[in-house]
Amino acid sequence: MIRLNLFLVFSVLFCSVGLMSCFFISQNPQIKLLVAQTPKFELNEMDYLEVGPFKGQPLVKISLPFEPDGMPKLSPGVLSFEADQSSEQVAELFRLQIIKNFSKNSSLKLLNTSEDTKGYTGVVPEPNRVVVISALVRYSQIRNKSKEFVPYLVTVFNEALPIEQQLLARGAVFGAEPLDGGIEEWTPYVELMGALEVRISLNLQSNGEEIIPPQTLQAFYVRKWGGKSETSHLPENVRLWIIKNFQEDENLAERFLNEAEKTEMTAENGEQYLTQGYNLRHYSRVPLSNLDLQYRLTEQIAQKYIAQVTPIFRTAEMTIDDNGGKVGITLILGNAYEEAITHLQGRKDRTAADDYNMGLAYEALGQRQQARKFYESANLRDSENLYEEALNRVK
Numbered sequence: 001m002i003r004l005n006l007f008l009v010f011s012v013l014f015c016s017v018g019l020m021s022c023f024f025i026s027q028n029p030q031i032k033l034l035v036a037q038t039p040k041f042e043l044n045e046m047d048y049l050e051v052g053p054f055k056g057q058p059l060v061k062i063s064l065p066f067e068p069d070g071m072p073k074l075s076p077g078v079l080s081f082e083a084d085q086s087s088e089q090v091a092e093l094f095r096l097q098i099i100k101n102f103s104k105n106s107s108l109k110l111l112n113t114s115e116d117t118k119g120y121t122g123v124v125p126e127p128n129r130v131v132v133i134s135a136l137v138r139y140s141q142i143r144n145k146s147k148e149f150v151p152y153l154v155t156v157f158n159e160a161l162p163i164e165q166q167l168l169a170r171g172a173v174f175g176a177e178p179l180d181g182g183i184e185e186w187t188p189y190v191e192l193m194g195a196l197e198v199r200i201s202l203n204l205q206s207n208g209e210e211i212i213p214p215q216t217l218q219a220f221y222v223r224k225w226g227g228k229s230e231t232s233h234l235p236e237n238v239r240l241w242i243i244k245n246f247q248e249d250e251n252l253a254e255r256f257l258n259e260a261e262k263t264e265m266t267a268e269n270g271e272q273y274l275t276q277g278y279n280l281r282h283y284s285r286v287p288l289s290n291l292d293l294q295y296r297l298t299e300q301i302a303q304k305y306i307a308q309v310t311p312i313f314r315t316a317e318m319t320i321d322d323n324g325g326k327v328g329i330t331l332i333l334g335n336a337y338e339e340a341i342t343h344l345q346g347r348k349d350r351t352a353a354d355d356y357n358m359g360l361a362y363e364a365l366g367q368r369q370q371a372r373k374f375y376e377s378a379n380l381r382d383s384e385n386l387y388e389e390a391l392n393r394v395k
Contacts, residue, residue, distance in 0.1 A: 031333060032315050040308045041212040043202075048125045049108040050205060052134035054095040056087030060138045062195045065218070068235035074148070074191070078233045081195035083138035090294050091137035094198060097302035098133065106310045127206035136199040139297075141290065143192050148227045150187040189227025190287050193234060195220050196297040200305055217304055219297040220246055225287045246300065311366040318360060319386060324353035337361040352382035359390060368394045 062081040071077055099113050111130070196219045202211040220242040222234055232239045288296075306312070320329055325347060331340035344350060344358045359374035372394045379387040 031320060032317050039310055039312070043108065043131060043211065043309055046108060046129060046131045046211070048111050048130040049102055049106070050111040050130050050132045051095065051099060051113050052132040052203075054091045054098075054135045054137060056083075056089070056091040057136050057138045058083050058085050058087045062138050062140055062197045062218070064238060066237075066241070069237040070235055072233050072235050073231040074144070074146070074233045076144075076233065077235070078142055078193060079235070081140035081142075081193075083140050083197075086141065086290075086294075087137055087139045090139040090196065090298060091135070093294055094135060094137050094298040094302065097298045098135075098305070101302045101306040102310070105306050105312060128204065130205035131211050132203050132205050134201050134203070138197045139294070140195045141193070141293065142233070143190065144233050145188070145190050146227075147186050147188045148231065149184040150228055151184050187227055189224055191222070191224040191227075191233055192288055192293065193220075193222045194293045194297055196294075196301060198301050198305075202309070212309070215305060215308065217301045219300040219304075221293055221297060223247070223288065313366075318364075320360065321353040321356045321386060324351060324357040328354060328357050332357060332361055332364075335364075337364045352378040352384075352387070355381065356387055356390065359394075363390075363394060 060083045062083060064080065068079055072079075099110060102108060102110060108131075109125075111125070197216065198218075199214055199216045201214045203209060204211060222232065222239050222242045224232060234242075320332060322329060325344065328340050328344045328347075331337075331343060338361075340361045341358055344354050344361075347354060355374045355378035359371040359378065362368075362374065363371035372391065375387060375391040375394065378384075379391055
């Protein structure tokens with residue numbers, strides 16, 4: 001009986017190992033590829049980008065993308081933005097952001113990048129291969145400084161309690177402060193609001209023809225230091241929309257950086273916690289400077305615009321079909337996408353797996369239409385979930 005049981009155990013183990021081996025062998029390799037995200041507009045026939053005029057447009061209204069819902073809680077309320085005199089300065093900063101981002105992400109050769117130097121050095125380019133970029137820049141900044149009543153709860157904590165219970169008690173108190181209870185103190189605050197609107201044009205140097213329709217892009221900012229975290233000079237729906245669409249990175253970074261220090265101070269020195277303003281949800285030691293805000297907004301719009309006209313590369317985890325030709329797979333694994341395409345196209349016995357892998361190489365190069373063509377071919381020849389997923393990805 002014992003021998004029989006041992007035989008059954010070893011039989012089950014052997015079969016399990018065999019099944020696991022087959023499972024792992026049949027798995028297609030997961031690799032990380034540098035994939036180009038296809039831009040909305042392509043400049044394939046252009047070789048040069050000439051930096052044209054970037055002009056500020058003060059005294060022009062910057063419209064919000066939707067109507068404010070209700071009135072702001074603080075006065076004076078801000079229901080719209082009007083470009084101010086600093087638009088000229090911001091136009092120059094935006095020009096530098098455009099130059100920086102095109103230099104990093106585009107294969108176009110840049111011309112006239114300096115305001116002091118005009119003309120060409122070396123070979124004069126063909127005018128029909130040169131695109132000129134220009135922009136109209138509208139910038140508005142509002143910094144309101146005032147005071148408002150903020151409620152504080154005065155409590156006595158039992159320092160003999162374990163640290164976990166002390167933190168829970170203090171957390172409950174600090175969470176209750178915004179609920180309008182306790183003692184109200186006349187507390188100063190600073191609220192900074194910014195709006196940037198840029199109209200960008202791309203024209204052929206030879207005849208001024210528009211290469212793509214002019215693009216108008218916007219970026220906004222709002223932040224408050226001190227006072228109540230839930231009040232603002234902006235309508236609530238506008239404030240929340242700006243934070244959600246333009247400041248998620250800032251909120252996450254501040255939360256992680258300050259959490260440890262805040263927690264330590266609540267346990268060690270409650271009075272210092274209040275003095276430092278840590279109980280205020282939007283705490284930061286130093287309010288953003290004018291130049292910091294201008295840099296932030298111009299960078300946001302420059303990056304957004306570059307992504308519309310230039311392939312942006314990102315790292316993505318993709319699956320290679322290991323049933324395809326080994327040479328093609330090796331070339332793809334080595335990021336030699338063009339060589340892989342040439343090799344696979346030359347194969348007389350090309351399989352569905354080869355077509356899929358060729359689509360993968362095209363996708364890595366940012367040529368989504370070509371990728372879709374070969375994904376469709378692979379899916380028609382041999383329908384698999386892997387092929388269908390790839391096809392849906394590039395539709």
